[in-house]
Amino acid sequence: MNAISDPGPALLEVRGLSKSFGTLRALQEVDFTLRAGEIHALLGENGAGKSTLIKAVTGVFPRDAGIVRLGGVEVAPRSAKAAVDAGIATVYQEVNLLLNLSVAQNLYLGRQPTRFGLVREAEMRRCAAALLAEFDLHIDVAEPLGNYSVAVQHITAIARAVDQSAQVLILDEPTASLDRHEVEILFAVMRKLAQRGIGVIFVTHFLDQVYEICDRITVLRNGRLIGERTTAELPRIELIRMMLGRELAETTSERTAAHARQVGEICARFEDYGKAGYVAPFNLALRRGEVVGLAGLLGSGRTETARLVFGAERADSGSATVDGKPVRLQSPRDAVAHGFGYCPEERKTEGIIADLTVRENIVLALQAKRGLAKPLSRSEQEGIAMRFIGLLDIRPPEPERPIGLLSGGNQQKVLLARWLATAPRLLVLDEPTRGIDVGAHAEIIRLIRDLCDDGLALLVISSELDEIVTYSDRVVVLRDRAHVDELEGDAIDISNILAAIAVAGSAGAEAGQP
Amino acid sequence: MRRLPPVAITAMVFVVGFALCTVQFPNFASTRVAANLLTDNAFLGIVAAGMTFVIISGGIDLSVGSVIGFTTVFVALAIERLGLPPLVAFAAILLLCAAFGAAMGAVIHVFDMPPFIVTLAGMFLARGASFLMSTESTPISAPLYSTVSDFAVRPPGGGRLTAIALIMLAVVAAGAVLLHFTRFGANVYALGGSRTTTALMGIPVGSMTVRIYMLSSVLAGLAGIVFSFYTAAGYSLSAVGVELDSIAAVVIGGTLLTGGQGSVVGTLLGVLIQGLIQTYINFDGTLSSWWTKIVTGILLFAFIALQQAMLGIARRAGPRKAGVHKS
Numbered sequence: 001m002n003a004i005s006d007p008g009p010a011l012l013e014v015r016g017l018s019k020s021f022g023t024l025r026a027l028q029e030v031d032f033t034l035r036a037g038e039i040h041a042l043l044g045e046n047g048a049g050k051s052t053l054i055k056a057v058t059g060v061f062p063r064d065a066g067i068v069r070l071g072g073v074e075v076a077p078r079s080a081k082a083a084v085d086a087g088i089a090t091v092y093q094e095v096n097l098l099l100n101l102s103v104a105q106n107l108y109l110g111r112q113p114t115r116f117g118l119v120r121e122a123e124m125r126r127c128a129a130a131l132l133a134e135f136d137l138h139i140d141v142a143e144p145l146g147n148y149s150v151a152v153q154h155i156t157a158i159a160r161a162v163d164q165s166a167q168v169l170i171l172d173e174p175t176a177s178l179d180r181h182e183v184e185i186l187f188a189v190m191r192k193l194a195q196r197g198i199g200v201i202f203v204t205h206f207l208d209q210v211y212e213i214c215d216r217i218t219v220l221r222n223g224r225l226i227g228e229r230t231t232a233e234l235p236r237i238e239l240i241r242m243m244l245g246r247e248l249a250e251t252t253s254e255r256t257a258a259h260a261r262q263v264g265e266i267c268a269r270f271e272d273y274g275k276a277g278y279v280a281p282f283n284l285a286l287r288r289g290e291v292v293g294l295a296g297l298l299g300s301g302r303t304e305t306a307r308l309v310f311g312a313e314r315a316d317s318g319s320a321t322v323d324g325k326p327v328r329l330q331s332p333r334d335a336v337a338h339g340f341g342y343c344p345e346e347r348k349t350e351g352i353i354a355d356l357t358v359r360e361n362i363v364l365a366l367q368a369k370r371g372l373a374k375p376l377s378r379s380e381q382e383g384i385a386m387r388f389i390g391l392l393d394i395r396p397p398e399p400e401r402p403i404g405l406l407s408g409g410n411q412q413k414v415l416l417a418r419w420l421a422t423a424p425r426l427l428v429l430d431e432p433t434r435g436i437d438v439g440a441h442a443e444i445i446r447l448i449r450d451l452c453d454d455g456l457a458l459l460v461i462s463s464e465l466d467e468i469v470t471y472s473d474r475v476v477v478l479r480d481r482a483h484v485d486e487l488e489g490d491a492i493d494i495s496n497i498l499a500a501i502a503v504a505g506s507a508g509a510e511a512g513q514p
Numbered sequence: 515m516r517r518l519p520p521v522a523i524t525a526m527v528f529v530v531g532f533a534l535c536t537v538q539f540p541n542f543a544s545t546r547v548a549a550n551l552l553t554d555n556a557f558l559g560i561v562a563a564g565m566t567f568v569i570i571s572g573g574i575d576l577s578v579g580s581v582i583g584f585t586t587v588f589v590a591l592a593i594e595r596l597g598l599p600p601l602v603a604f605a606a607i608l609l610l611c612a613a614f615g616a617a618m619g620a621v622i623h624v625f626d627m628p629p630f631i632v633t634l635a636g637m638f639l640a641r642g643a644s645f646l647m648s649t650e651s652t653p654i655s656a657p658l659y660s661t662v663s664d665f666a667v668r669p670p671g672g673g674r675l676t677a678i679a680l681i682m683l684a685v686v687a688a689g690a691v692l693l694h695f696t697r698f699g700a701n702v703y704a705l706g707g708s709r710t711t712t713a714l715m716g717i718p719v720g721s722m723t724v725r726i727y728m729l730s731s732v733l734a735g736l737a738g739i740v741f742s743f744y745t746a747a748g749y750s751l752s753a754v755g756v757e758l759d760s761i762a763a764v765v766i767g768g769t770l771l772t773g774g775q776g777s778v779v780g781t782l783l784g785v786l787i788q789g790l791i792q793t794y795i796n797f798d799g800t801l802s803s804w805w806t807k808i809v810t811g812i813l814l815f816a817f818i819a820l821q822q823a824m825l826g827i828a829r830r831a832g833p834r835k836a837g838v839h840k841s
Contacts, residue, residue, distance in 0.1 A: 081716035096714045098707035100774035105700055110717050118695045160715075 010069075011036040011199040012057075012088070012168050017066030019056050026052040027223045029066070034168060034199040039190055041210045041231070042203045043243060044220035050203050053220065054170055058083040058090050070167065089161030093173040095153040097160075099146030104128035106145050107160050131159050135189050151182035155189055162193060169193060170201040175209060187213050207236060219243055264288030267425050267457050268340075270309065272318035279304045280482035281317050286426055286457040291448065293472030294461045295497050301481035302461040303345060306428045309459065310342040311335040322425075336369050341419030345430040345461070347408070351415050354404030358394065359385035361403045361414050366421040388417035392447060409440025416447065426457045433467060445471055465494045477501060520768025521780040523820065527766075527813070528783050531790050539797045545673030547793060552679035555789040557582065557737040557744060557753070559682040559782055562760035562767075563689040564733030566781045569764050570693070571705040571726050572773030573629035577618065577636030578734040578760060581611060582753035584644040585738025590652035590748025600658045608735050614640070615731025619724035633727075637757065644750040651749040654742060662743050678740045685733065689778040702726060706773025762810055763788060766817050787813065 014032040018025070027049045034040050044050050056063040059077030068075055070087055077083035080090070097106045104121075105112070107128045112119040128141040135155050145153060154174050161169055171190070175183050190200055190213060202214055210217060210231065217234055219226040219242040226242045266285050274281030279301045286292060294302040307313045311329035320327050322338045329335050332342070344350040352361060363381045370376070376384070385399040392413040394406075403414055412432055419427055432448070433441045448471050452458050462468050468475055475492050477485040477500040485500035536543040552559075561578045568575045585607050592603035614636065622632050666674035693699040701722050704712040713719045742748055767784030769776025791809045795801045 080714055084716060096711045098704050098711055098715075098774075100707040101700070101703055105703075109700060109704055109712075109715055110697065112697055112700065114697065118691070119697060119700065121695070 009036060010034070011071060013069040014053070014057060015067050015069075017053065017056055017068070018064045019052055019061060020064055025223055027056065027063075030220065030223070030225045032218055032225070033228065034201060035216075036167075036199055037194050037197045038215040039194050039200045039202055039213055041214040041217045042201050042220070043210065043217060043239070044226075048220040048243075049223040050220055051172070052223070054090060054172060054201075054203070058088055058170070084161070084164055084166070087165060087167040088170065089164060089166035089168070090170040090172060091154065091157045091161055091174060095150065095157050097145055097153060097157050099153075100144060102142050103132070103139065103145050103148070103156055104141040106156055107131060107141075107163065111164075131163055132156070135159060135192065136185075149182065151178050151185055154178070154186060158189060158193075162198065166198065168199045168201065170203070172203045173205065174202075175204060175206060183209065207239065210239075211236070264290075264455060267323060268309075268338075269321045270318060271320075273308060273315050273320060274318055275308060275313060275316050278313060278481070279308060282476075282483040284309075284476065284483070286459060288425070288455045288457055289452050290473045291452050291458045291460060291471050293468035293475040294459065294478060295465060295468050295475050296478035296501060300478040300501075301483075302478055303430055304481065305478065305483070306342065306430050306459065306461060309335075309426075310340055310428055312342070336365065336422065339423070339425035341365065341422060341424040341427045343412070343415045343419065343427070343429045343432060347411055347415065352403050352411050355402055357400045358389070358403050358406070358414055359399035362388055362399075362417045362421055365418045369422050384421050385417075388414075388420065391420075392417055393443070407440070409444065412440075412444060413447070416451075420451075424456065426459065427451070428459045428461075430461045431463065432460065433462065433464065441467075465497055468497070469494055520775075520817075520821065520824075521777055521783070524766060524768050524780050524783045524787070524817075528787050528790065531787060531794075535790065535794050535797070542793075542797065545669045545671035547673075549669070549673035549675045549679065551786060551789045551793060552682065553674070553676045553744075554792070555785050556676075556678040556682040557741040558756065558759055558763065558788070559785045560685045560740060561734050561737040561756060562763040562781045562785050563685050563778050564730035565757075565760045565764050566689065566767070566769055566776055566778050567693065567702055567726050568629075568730045569706075569761070569769050569771060570773055570776045571702045571722070572709065573622070573723075573726065574633060574761070575618075575636075575727065575730045575734075576630065576633040576757045577614075577640055578730060578737070579753045579756035579758075580637045580640035580644070581614065581731055581734035582738040582741055582756055583750055584640045584647075585611065585735050586742045586745070586748040586752050587644040587647050587652070587750050588748070589739060589742050590654050591647055593654055593656050594652055600656050604739055607739070608732055611731040611735030611738075612728050615728040615734075616724050618731070619727030620720075622727070623720045623723040629727075641750070641754075647750070648748070649750060651747050653747045655746075659743060659746055663746070678743050681736070681740060685736070686778055686782045693778050698722075698725070703774060706770075706775070759788065759810075760785075762814050766810075766813055768817070768821075770821060771818070 010033050012034040016029045017027055018029055019027040030053060042050050055061045057068055059079050059082050075086045077086050104125045108124050113123045114120060125141050137155055139148065139152065145156060174186060178186060194200055204210060214231050216230050218228045221243065264287055267288050268286045270284045272281040294305060296302050308315050311331050311334050314330055320329055327338055359381055362385045363376055367376055382399060389397045389399060394410050394413045403411055433444050445467060448458060448460065469492055472492060475487045475497060476483055477497055479501055487496055565575060588607050589603050592598045593600055618632050618636050621627060622629050662677045665677045668674060693702060701717050704717060705722060709719060741753060763784035764781050765771055766787055767780030769780060788810055792806045795803055795805055
C-alpha cells in the first residue's frame with residue numbers, strides 16, 4: 001500500500017450529484033473527491049449507486065443535479081466519448097474492445113496515424129508495441145486481440161484509455177475474471193499509472209484487493225455518500241459496517257461448532273477417481289450432513305473435480321459408489337438420476353436462463369429429472385416456486401419475474417432452489433458467493449449451513465478462504481490439478497490451508513491470497 | 515488480422531477449377547475466356563464489392579438486385595424518353611442511390627431495426643418503383659453506349675478487356691484499399707466485431723452505418739449502369755436475385771456471414787468462381803445452365819461448413835496466455 005503523506009490537490013471533484021430513475025432515487029447529493037496519483041476504491045453493496053455514479057460522471061446518463069470538476073474546470077460530458085475527450089476514461093469488467101481486430105487496431109481505432117487518408121500500419125504497430133511495453137507487456141500487436149488472455153485485454157483497454165490523455169481512469173470490477181497472477185500484473189499497471197499522476201477509481205467486490213492497493217476508500221450506500229477514509233485508518237470491520245449500515249457479527253474466521261454437527265453415513269464415495277490431463281486420481285468420501293470445502297488457487301483443479309463428480313466430464317480411472325452401490329457417472333443426466341446437483345461457477349452463462357421467469361428456472365431441473373412425459377402442472381410449479389421463494393427468502397417474491405432482473409444474490413438462491421427442488425443427496429456449489437454483495441454473501445453462507453443440517457451432503461468450491469473455513473467440516477486442498485491435503489476439525493484454518501497450498505515449490509509468484 | 519487462410523482456400527478452388535476446365539477444353543486457358551469472365555461478371559463484381567463492406571460490418575443488403583433493375587430502367591428512360599445526356603443520367607441515378615442507401619442505413623440505425631427487414635423493404639420498394647416507371651424493356655441507343663461497348667484493351671490472344679471489366683477491376687482495387695488501409699475500413703471490421711463496443715470506443719456508429727449502406731447502394735447503382743452497358747437496355751426485371759448471387763460470392767470469398775472478417779479480393783474470387791462454373795457449362799454445351807446454381811449452392815455450403823469448423827478449432831484452442839512477461 002502506498003503511504004499517504006498529504007492529500008494531493010483534487011483532480012476530480014463531484015459535488016451534490018443526484019440522479020433519479022422514475023421514483024427511484026439512485027443517487028442523492030453525492031460528493032466524491034479523487035486526488036491526482038491516488039488509487040481510490042469506490043465501494044458499496046449492489047444497488048449502492050456505484051455504477052450510477054460512474055455513469056453519471058462519464059455522461060452515459062444525464063445527471064439531475066450537481067457538478068463535476070476536473071482539474072478545477074467544470075465538465076459535463078454528454079457521452080462516453082465526450083468523457084474520454086475530457087480526460088475521464090472507463091474500463092469495464094467485460095472488456096470493451098474488439099476481439100476480431102488486431103491489438104494495434106484496438107489501441108488506435110478511430111485515431112490511427114494516417115498519411116493521405118491511408119492508415120500507416122507499420123507506424124501504428126510500432127507505437128502500439130511501444131505503448132504496451134510501458135506496461136511490461138511484450139506481445140505481437142498484429143495478432144487479433146481475441147488470441148490473448150483477459151488480463152492482456154484489460155491492459156490493452158487501460159493502455160488505450162491512458163493514451164487518450166486520460167487523467168482519471170475508472171476501473172469497474174476489472175479483477176473479477178482474473179487469476180491471482182493476472183491481478184498482480186494489473187496492480188503493477190495501476191501503481192505505475194498512479195505514479196504518473198493519474199487518478200484511478202477502483203470498483204471491486206474484493207476487500208482484500210482494496211486493502212492491498214488502494215490509498216483511499218469512498219463508501220456509498222442506498223445512493224448516499226457514507227464516508228471517505230484513508231485505507232490505513234479504516235479497519236476492515238469498520239468498512240463492512242459502513243457498507244452494510246449495521247453491526248455485522250464477525251463474518252470472517254468464525255468457526256461455528258460445525259464439527260459438533262451430527263455427520264451421517266457416507267452417501268457418495270470416489271476412489272482413485274480421475275481423468276488424465278484433467279485431474280489426478282483422488283479419493284473423496286462425502287457424508288450426509290457434511291460440508292466439504294475445496295480450496296486452492298484458480299486452475300488448481302477445483303472446478304475440474306466438481307465436473308468429474310457431476311459427470312460433466314467422464315473419468316477415465318477409478319470408481320464411484322453411491323450409498324455403497326457402484327455407479328457409472330457418464331453424464332450430468334446420470335448424476336442427476338443418482339441425486340446429485342451442481343450450481344456452476346458461471347452463473348450467467350451456465351446457470352440461469354435470464355429470459356425465463358423465477359418459477360421456470362426453479363422447476364427446470366426437477367422437470368428434467370422427471371422427464372418430458374410427466375409434465376408438472378402449472379399449479380404444482382407455482383407451489384414449488386412459492387415454497388422455495390419463501391424458504392430461501394428470494395426477493396422480490398414474484399415467481400413470474402424474469403430471473404435476469406434479479407440481483408446476483410437472488411439469482412444464486414434461485415439456482416439453489418432449482419436443485420433443492422429435486423431433493424438431492426449431494427449438491428456441488430462452485431463459487432456460490434462470487435459477484436454477490438456482502439449482505440447476500442452472509443445469507444448464502446447461512447443457507448449452506450442450514451442445508452447440511454438437513455442431511456444434505458455439500459461439496460463447496462470457493463476462492464474466499466475465510467468463507468471455506470467458516471462452513472466446512474472438512475477441507476480438501478488442491479494444487480496443480482491434484483488433491484494434496486485434507487484438513488479436518490480444528491486443523492481447518494486459513495494458515496493451514498495456505499501452508500498446504502504453498503508446500504514445496506508451488507508455482508512461485510502465485511502464492512495464495514493474503 | 516489474419517485474413518489469409520479463407521482467401522487462400524478460395525484462390526485454390528479457383529485455380530484448381532480453372533485447371534480442370536483447361537484439361538477438359540484445351541482452348542479454355544486463353545485471354546479471351548479470362549476477359550469474358552471479367553466482362554460477363556462485371557456488374558456482379560461491383561455489387562458484391564459493396565456487399566462485402568455491408569456483411570463485414572455485420573449487416574446484409576437485400577435491396578441491391580432491385581437497385582440494379584431500377585437503375586437500368588431509370589437510365590434507359592432518362593436517356594431515351596427525356597433525352598438527357600447519359601452522363602447527367604448517371605450522376606442523377608448515383609445521387610438517387612446514395613440517398614436511398616443513406617435512408618436505409620439511417621432507418622437501421624435510428625430505429626435499431628434488423629438490416630434484413632429494412633433492406634427487404636428496400637428491395638420491394640426499388641423493384642416496385644422500376645415496374646411503375648416501365649414494364650417493358652427499353653433499348654438504349656445513345657452514342658456513348660456504342661463507344662463504350664467498342665472500347666477494349668486487347669491483350670495478346672484475342673481477348674477483349676472491356677470498359678466495364680476495367681470499371682469492375684478498378685472498383686475492386688479501390689474497395690480493397692478502402693477496406694484494408696483506411697480508418698473507414700477499420701471501423702467496418704470494428705462494427706462487425708461488436709456494435710456496442712465500437713460505439714463505446716468513440717466511433718460514430720450511426721454515420722458509419724449510413725455510409726456503409728450508402729456505399730452498397732451507390733455500387734449497386736454503378737453495377738446497374740454497367741449492366742445497362744452490358745445489355746444496352748433498361749428492363750425492370752433485370753438482375754432479379756442478384757442480391758443472393760452477391761451474398762454467395764462474398765461468403766465463398768471467405769467473408770464471415772456474421773461479420774468482422776473478410777476481404778474484397780476474396781469476394782472477387784467468389785464472383786469469378788461462379789463465373790467459371792457458368793463458362794464451363796457454356797463450353798460443355800449439353801449441361802443445363804441451372805447447374806451453375808447447384809454447384810454454387812454446394813460450394814456455399816462447403817464454405818460455411820469450413821468457416822464453422824475453423825471457428826470451432828479457434829475456440830477450442832482458446833485464448834493464449836502467452837505474452838505476459840513481467841520484467
